[in-house]
Amino acid sequence: MSAESDPVTGPRPEKPKLRLEVAKLRREKRGSDREVVVIEELPTFVDLEGLAREIKARCGTGGTVKGRTIEIQGDHRDAIAEVLLARGFRSKRAGG
Secondary structure (H helix, E strand, O other): OOOOOEEEOEOOOOOOOOOOEEEEEEEEEOOOOOEEEEEEOOOOOOOOHHHHHHHHHHHHHOEEEEEEEEEEEEOOOHHHHHHHOOOOOOOEEEEO
């Protein structure tokens, strides 16, 4: 029996290879009750527009790219962390 296969559930999915860079997920309050998640410290080779498009589609919300950061409307840090992990990035919650 190989280590990559389970007789009950079948073959295991491959884990994404994680990069050394760690993206910071920071939650900010804007105005009275609006929340925004700011994704910072992504490497320079990352296509921010494409990543933002994928995150917005996954979260079902709006957002924008400003400089080297991505801002996503609403507190979707868990879903954003999943998208980043699927792309091979570790993430860390920063701030509140």
